[in-house]
Amino acid sequence: MKEQIRCAVLGLGRLGYWHAENLATKVKGAKLVSVLDPFENRAETVARELGIEKSAKHHQEVFEDPAIDAVIIATPTSTHADMIEQAAKHGKHIFIEKPLTHDLEEADRAIRVIKENNVVCQVGFMRRFDSAYREAQRRIQAGDIGTPLYFKGVSRDPGSPPAAFIQNSGGIFLDMSIHDFDIARFLLNAEVTSVSAHGNILVHSFMEQYGDVDQALTYVTFDSGAAADIEASRNAFYGYDIRGEVIGSEGSLLIGSLRYHDVQILTKRGSTHDIVPAFPERFKDAYLNEMNHFVDCLRKSEAPSVNEIDGKIALEIALSAQKSFETGQTVRLPG
Numbered sequence: 001m002k003e004q005i006r007c008a009v010l011g012l013g014r015l016g017y018w019h020a021e022n023l024a025t026k027v028k029g030a031k032l033v034s035v036l037d038p039f040e041n042r043a044e045t046v047a048r049e050l051g052i053e054k055s056a057k058h059h060q061e062v063f064e065d066p067a068i069d070a071v072i073i074a075t076p077t078s079t080h081a082d083m084i085e086q087a088a089k090h091g092k093h094i095f096i097e098k099p100l101t102h103d104l105e106e107a108d109r110a111i112r113v114i115k116e117n118n119v120v121c122q123v124g125f126m127r128r129f130d131s132a133y134r135e136a137q138r139r140i141q142a143g144d145i146g147t148p149l150y151f152k153g154v155s156r157d158p159g160s161p162p163a164a165f166i167q168n169s170g171g172i173f174l175d176m177s178i179h180d181f182d183i184a185r186f187l188l189n190a191e192v193t194s195v196s197a198h199g200n201i202l203v204h205s206f207m208e209q210y211g212d213v214d215q216a217l218t219y220v221t222f223d224s225g226a227a228a229d230i231e232a233s234r235n236a237f238y239g240y241d242i243r244g245e246v247i248g249s250e251g252s253l254l255i256g257s258l259r260y261h262d263v264q265i266l267t268k269r270g271s272t273h274d275i276v277p278a279f280p281e282r283f284k285d286a287y288l289n290e291m292n293h294f295v296d297c298l299r300k301s302e303a304p305s306v307n308e309i310d311g312k313i314a315l316e317i318a319l320s321a322q323k324s325f326e327t328g329q330t331v332r333l334p335g
Contacts, residue, residue, distance in 0.1 A: 016074030100311030145248030153180035156236030
């Protein structure tokens with residue numbers, strides 16, 4: 001077993017910063033040796049804050065550094081294909097935030113270069129590392145609800161990101177629903193055969209110019225005979241709302257709730273409880289768990305449980321949903 005994996009984080013936005021903080025302070029067997037961000041002074045500021053040896057503004061500084069074993073890529077999706085290719089050709093193992101790339105042609109090239117250079121790649125589908133979803137999968141595999149027949153997924157954000165983000169996000173199916181597409185495969189242990197997607201703009205009128213919507217629903221079928229409906233919304237002004245349900249032949253399994261703290265307040269006005277305010281609070285442990293998994297796999301020379309192939313499959317489902325939404329037709333995926 002390798003004692004220590006020397007890591008660099010590329011991109012220090014919200015997710016990149018969390019990964020850097022976890023690697024610097026919490027992930028066993030990891031050493032964060034460099035951080036990178038193109039914005040002025042961002043990398044230097046984070047390096048000082050976390051006590052990191054190096055900071056960089058140019059990717060080549062990281063890729064050509066022999067002291068780095070692995071890179072965590074949290075840069076914009078439009079850069080993913082190039083980042084993966086450069087990292088793999090320099091022998092760096094790769095953790096990449098979802099989605100793997102913007103299109104399937106880029107995904108195929110990424111998969112090829114990862115294989116050719118014999119590096120490990122893990123894709124950041126953090127819900128697979130959330131304790132509730134992992135326990136749900138264990139219960140389903142144990143037969144607690146019989147044969148899984150139907151998945152219901154709800155992903156609701158308290159509001160929309162700004163127009164600058166929506167413009168480059170790839171749309172609600174690629175940016176949001178892709179998490180539920182992946183977790184449905186994970187829970188049902190089945191592959192998607194068709195998608196029928198629908199959407200509308202209910203609140204955020206600026207989305208029209210980007211061909212996006214703020215409310216979407218995707219009906220999905222699987223090769224096991226199971227089916228699913230997956231909702232994505234930018235309109236949950238009451239809080240951050242992530243839930244799921246798997247209906248089986250012998251019961252139903254509910255995942256997640258709106259409760260932030262397990263405290264209920266009873267007054268003359270009725271009963272209330274805290275609502276999850278945002279995804280950092282909901283998935284804080286999942287982000288740490290997925291990075292622990294990545295580093296542990298590298299230390300033990302094992303394959304991660306969610307890799308570039310899973311990334312391509314989720315991308316293909318999301319792009320098919322977008323096509324279905326645009327054409328009004330059900331899209332069948334290749335078997």
